[in-house]
Amino acid sequence: MDTLKLILEFVAFPGFLFSATVGLLSTWVDRKVTAKVQYRQGPPWFQPFADILKLLGKEIFVPEGAPQFVFLAIPLVGLAAVILVSTMLWTFNADPGAGFIGDLLVVLYLLTVPSLALIIGGSASRNPMGALGASREMKLILGYELPFLIAVFVVVARTGSIIFGNIINYQSVHGPILMSASGLLAFIVVLLAVQAKLGYAPFDIAEAEQEIMAGPLVEYSGAPLALFRLTKAILFFVLPVFMITLFLGGIDISWAGIAWFLVKYAVILTLVIVIKNTNPRLRIDQAVRVFWGPVLGLAAAAFILALIGW
């Protein structure tokens, strides 16, 4: 009975179907806002769904001499990881007591899996563009992961716990983490790292369409490509939820709570989309320098402030 409930949660709500629907709608919002910024109309609301349906029906290519199993299985691994993150975050928000010790760390690990899937997929595609994209993604991970972890551990330092439930409870008593100096700095760092995790400008270096075509995705066609796009769409939903849970007081499961969640979600989406649309692409060395320089400094400052209790 419990297993059945877990499977249902993973496949339907709040797992795959729910997060994929909301994620795809969010990517539509992104495309529509981008279109409005550029003074044009933009696609209709069902556009991301049409893209996915079309890709699912197309022919699947495996490059000659590429490891077939790895090439085709790795998109599924990335997708499974983000679905699991979505399931975990919503479960813990609905019932703060449902967590286990270290669930924050598990989510942090799972959030790197989509990038790893991209790296492995790109390397397995036997294409120079794919290899180049994979190497760029690898350097980008080296860049953003350190400030991202330090910024997340600002929250841990303030709440004294690595369990989502305790972090949510702390915030419902003491107010959101964002309302403190250290929390604000850490939020900015996490926002930049999220931009890089999503692969949006100014950090869309790995998939730079104009220079290396689509980077790691260059040899993918049909269903595996659809899975990669779904992964990215779900990540576009899950990462803001992750930020809301850590910094903006979590999600209260009631009508007012859901409405309040939508407001917070819209604010974070707006920030991400505005950053994406107003910045040119950095080179990979510039991106790593930004993350290891100013952003790391900001994260370290936030951590010190958190330790002295600001």
Add this chain to the structure above:
Amino acid sequence: MANWFKWGLKKSPWVYHLGASACNNCDIEILDTLTPKFDIERFGMTLVGSPRHADVLLVSGIVNRQCIERLKRVYEAVPKPKLVVAIGVCACTANMFRDSYNFTMPVDRIIPVDVYVPGCPPKPEAIIAGIVKALEKVK
């Protein structure tokens, strides 16, 4: 073809642009089609960088001896079902270059072409109309 797939293909045709030794005029006109003024994302069209992602292949130019092998290979790299639109009068018939020393044969004798968009160069409106006509051929 299943109905849901046909719907998806018609609502989201991704185009790949292949300049087979064109004089660049048609290529510039294809780029104009992508500008906000014409806004082809309304129809779900996007320009993709890899032929593996494409549904519609836009071919422009007379095909010379260097290009003919590449054209065949790019056509094979596009996953099925695929549509080909010949952009410009050069791709349709080779026009004034038909006696040129490096002209081999028109595009439709190398790969199957679904729609011809003549013009030197064709207007962006004509290119959009051509792609829409190609999509109408999806059965």
